[in-house]
Amino acid sequence: MNRFLLFAMRRRTIATALALLVLVGTIALVATWRPSIAPIAIPKVSAFTQASVERGAVLAKLGDCAVCHTSEGGAPLAGGRPLATPFGTLFATNITPDRQTGIGVWSRAAFIRAMRDGVRRDGAHLYPALPYEHFTHVTDEDLGDLYAFLMTRRPVRATPPPNRLIFPLGFRPLLAGWKLLFLQKGQVKSDPTKTAEWNRGAYLAEGLGHYAACHSPRNLAGGEERARAYAGGVAEGWRAPALDASNPAARRWTQEALYTFLRTGISPDHSAAAGPMAPVVESLSTVPEEDVQAIATYFASKLGGGSPVAPGRVVERTALAAAAEPAGAVLFAGACAGCHGVGAPMTAQQRPSLALSSDLRDADPTNAIQSVLQGIEPPVAGRGPKMPPFAASLTDTQVAATLAYARARYTDRAAWPKLAKTVRKARREGTQP
Amino acid sequence: MTITVSVNGQVQRLEADPATPLLYVLREDLGLNGAKYGCGLGQCGACTVQIDGKAAFSCVTPLAAVEGREVRTVEGLGTIDRMNPLQQAFVEEQAAQCGYCIAGMIMRAQALLDINPTPSDAEIRSHMQPNLCRCGTHMRILRAIRRASGQAA
Numbered sequence: 001m002n003r004f005l006l007f008a009m010r011r012r013t014i015a016t017a018l019a020l021l022v023l024v025g026t027i028a029l030v031a032t033w034r035p036s037i038a039p040i041a042i043p044k045v046s047a048f049t050q051a052s053v054e055r056g057a058v059l060a061k062l063g064d065c066a067v068c069h070t071s072e073g074g075a076p077l078a079g080g081r082p083l084a085t086p087f088g089t090l091f092a093t094n095i096t097p098d099r100q101t102g103i104g105v106w107s108r109a110a111f112i113r114a115m116r117d118g119v120r121r122d123g124a125h126l127y128p129a130l131p132y133e134h135f136t137h138v139t140d141e142d143l144g145d146l147y148a149f150l151m152t153r154r155p156v157r158a159t160p161p162p163n164r165l166i167f168p169l170g171f172r173p174l175l176a177g178w179k180l181l182f183l184q185k186g187q188v189k190s191d192p193t194k195t196a197e198w199n200r201g202a203y204l205a206e207g208l209g210h211y212a213a214c215h216s217p218r219n220l221a222g223g224e225e226r227a228r229a230y231a232g233g234v235a236e237g238w239r240a241p242a243l244d245a246s247n248p249a250a251r252r253w254t255q256e257a258l259y260t261f262l263r264t265g266i267s268p269d270h271s272a273a274a275g276p277m278a279p280v281v282e283s284l285s286t287v288p289e290e291d292v293q294a295i296a297t298y299f300a301s302k303l304g305g306g307s308p309v310a311p312g313r314v315v316e317r318t319a320l321a322a323a324a325e326p327a328g329a330v331l332f333a334g335a336c337a338g339c340h341g342v343g344a345p346m347t348a349q350q351r352p353s354l355a356l357s358s359d360l361r362d363a364d365p366t367n368a369i370q371s372v373l374q375g376i377e378p379p380v381a382g383r384g385p386k387m388p389p390f391a392a393s394l395t396d397t398q399v400a401a402t403l404a405y406a407r408a409r410y411t412d413r414a415a416w417p418k419l420a421k422t423v424r425k426a427r428r429e430g431t432q433p
Numbered sequence: 434m435t436i437t438v439s440v441n442g443q444v445q446r447l448e449a450d451p452a453t454p455l456l457y458v459l460r461e462d463l464g465l466n467g468a469k470y471g472c473g474l475g476q477c478g479a480c481t482v483q484i485d486g487k488a489a490f491s492c493v494t495p496l497a498a499v500e501g502r503e504v505r506t507v508e509g510l511g512t513i514d515r516m517n518p519l520q521q522a523f524v525e526e527q528a529a530q531c532g533y534c535i536a537g538m539i540m541r542a543q544a545l546l547d548i549n550p551t552p553s554d555a556e557i558r559s560h561m562q563p564n565l566c567r568c569g570t571h572m573r574i575l576r577a578i579r580r581a582s583g584q585a586a
Contacts, residue, residue, distance in 0.1 A: 330497045333452035333495065390493070392484055392485075392489035393490065393499075
């Protein structure tokens with residue numbers, strides 16, 4: 001075939017491809033277009049019943065709205081908080097009822113569409129950083145109460161910084177394709193073989209609570225892997241532990257232990273809530289007890305692993321660990337033993353032994369590393385566990401040595417490979433906005 | 434066991450158990466009594482010093498961890514006759530009551546000013562959060578840090 005013919009054919013192929021692309025693009029644009037919903041006059045507080053606003057306040061806690069929609073030191077719900085994702089950094093929007101910068105002119109229908117379909121009042125698609133693939137399961141009544149709560153907050157004029165996304169994700173119509181793949185609408189199916197409490201827990205967890213958004217692995221497109229729901233995920237440089245049978249706990253998570261943990265941030269049979277879990281505990285410390293009981297019941301049925309009855313196996317291999325990790329043994333004695341050692345004051349306060357820590361037993365060392373680097377703040381102000389951060393006092397190599405020793409001493413699991421490298425990476429990710 | 438550490442710019446060769454908290458070595462072996470023993474658990478900040486320029490709790494830092502690194506204590510900032518600007522500001526604002534927390538407060542605040550010479554009020558508060566003062570002179574301490582940063586106290 002001569003060169004000219006080849007060139008002509010190639011040109012025709014390119015032309016056909018281009019035409020096809022334009023056609024597909026047009027169809028996609030038409031299919032993904034959503035109408036704007038007319039702005040309304042800002043509703044008066046008297047437009048909502050007191051009971052509805054109160055129910056909405058609880059639902060906002062259960063959904064952790066303020067956790068993402070409040071910037072550090074900023075006004076509640078006024079947005080601006082950065083969320084780092086593999087696709088760039090998104091900034092939470094202002095969901096106070098401000099006319100220009102918030103949701104003041106959003107009707108109830110516009111709010112419900114945003115929560116169900118991930119579409120802004122003006123018709124633009126919202127990024128799934130708003131976990132609408134979960135919020136879509138929430139009932140009209142609950143969304144109405146949530147709307148009543150938000151619309152009766154103090155309006156704050158605040159515009160979040162623009163999102164910083166990798167090309168071409170700034171083009172919102174693409175999100176319609178994402179939704180086609182990952183947004184499954186409809187209510188959470190109730191299971192008649194389970195108790196009412198379990199079903200209530202399922203509704204709260206799968207809907208507003210959006211627990212799978214952190215605790216499930218995500219695929220390359222950022223969608224939750226439904227087939228591996230609750231097999232563990234990532235959140236802000238921390239690991240969201242598996243909430244299925246692969247959970248690495250030394251003692252199995254019972255309903256009672258989960259309830260105590262979710263309500264107070266610590267369980268005497270496990271360990272303390274740290275990192276992004278702390279604000280979740282703070283929210284759950286104030287909602288009605290029966291909602292937390294229901295969530296605990298639901299997850300207790302999903303979690304397996306560990307010894308089903310206390311006290312279970314408690315590993316402590318001091319001599320073996322000291323022989324295997326002598327440098328770590330020295331650092332542990334000087335940095336950790338004051339609290340975690342035999343006879344330390346913390347042990348007298350019923351605080352769990354490190355042998356019960358899921359973080360040391362997990363195949364992924366991320367949370368053990370982040371706890372050492374960043375420490376643990378009491379999730380509920382003024383009470384609960386507190387651990388100082390060691391980021392300034394220990395180098396990456398020293399953190400790795402200390403944790404290698406702790407893993408050898410308190411677990412029977414194989415040493416973490418390439419630990420110092422993982423510490424270096426975790427330190428970088430933990431200090432990002 | 435001999436461990437080599439740089440303290441306030443001077444190289445020190447120390448004979449000690451490598452697991453000894455840095456605080457004990459500073460106070461007992463080197464006579465640097467600025468950093469105080471408060472809780473011994475890294476919860477109060479009275480023992481705060483700088484390690485490689487960052488504020489750290491010396492009571493939960495083993496000596497082995499600072500081998501070959503740069504430790505700075507309040508004694509490294511200035512003397513009674515020649516105070517550094519932050520120390521001077523603490524005096525001018527009368528920020529100390531009993532004084533037990535002050536060396537730690539100064540070392541943490543200095544670590545902030547070294548990287549951010551004009552911090553906002555919110556940045557100062559968030560940075561100083563780990564250090565406690567039982568006398569309740571927090572407002573004066575905040576004023577002193579603002580004064581040292583050249584901002585209106």
